[in-house]
Amino acid sequence: QPHLLPTVEGKDPGLKYISPGTLAAVLSGSYSSFIGSGVVVDCRYPYEYEGGHVKGAVNLPLQRDVEEFLLERSIVPQEGGKRVIIIFHCEFSAERGPKMCKFLRERDRSCHEYPRLRYPELYVLKGGYREFFFQFPGHCEPRDYRPMEHPAFREELRKFRGQSR
Numbered sequence: 094q095p096h097l098l099p100t101v102e103g104k105d106p107g108l109k110y111i112s113p114g115t116l117a118a119v120l121s122g123s124y125s126s127f128i129g130s131g132v133v134v135d136c137r138y139p140y141e142y143e144g145g146h147v148k149g150a151v152n153l154p155l156q157r158d159v160e161e162f163l164l165e166r167s168i169v170p171q172e173g174g175k176r177v178i179i180i181f182h183c184e185f186s187a188e189r190g191p192k193m194c195k196f197l198r199e200r201d202r203s204c205h206e207y208p209r210l211r212y213p214e215l216y217v218l219k220g221g222y223r224e225f226f227f228q229f230p231g232h233c234e235p236r237d238y239r240p241m242e243h244p245a246f247r248e249e250l251r252k253f254r255g256q257s258r
Contacts, residue, residue, distance in 0.1 A: 134190075
């Protein structure tokens with residue numbers, strides 16, 4: 094089954110990227126007749142997430158968080174034939190988001206025989222939260238943006254960088 098959402102070119106040719114406009118359309122219900130469950134995975138650190146995130150996004154900054162949330166229990170579409178889609182992002186979707194997307198795909202493939210994957214439809218938000226926030230602040234809560242390199246959170250940054258290695 095081909096991917097549902099329109100894709101755009103991204104940094105990693107092995108991943109499917111969507112535009113901020115496509116995510117806004119998903120959040121606004123434009124694809125609700127096709128999507129049974131959509132999960133927006135924010136891979137940024139908790140202080141970034143708390144400073145502003147996509148409404149309804151789950152904050153899963155570490156691989157073990159993704160394993161617990163998406164692999165130890167399954168998200169299945171409520172209604173027959175509808176899809177489960179997972180959209181990953183970080184601040185710019187250059188590093189953490191794409192890396193976590195690949196991690197889930199590899200773990201899914203190691204547990205399930207391709208093409209019978211638990212999550213066949215994975216996307217990365219091109220431009221990350223930063224780009225999304227500037228284009229669609231109404232879809233964010235709180236309506237704000239806290240960068241990873243925020244000077245008030247140097248300690249947290251060092252702590253999380255150590256944990257994610």
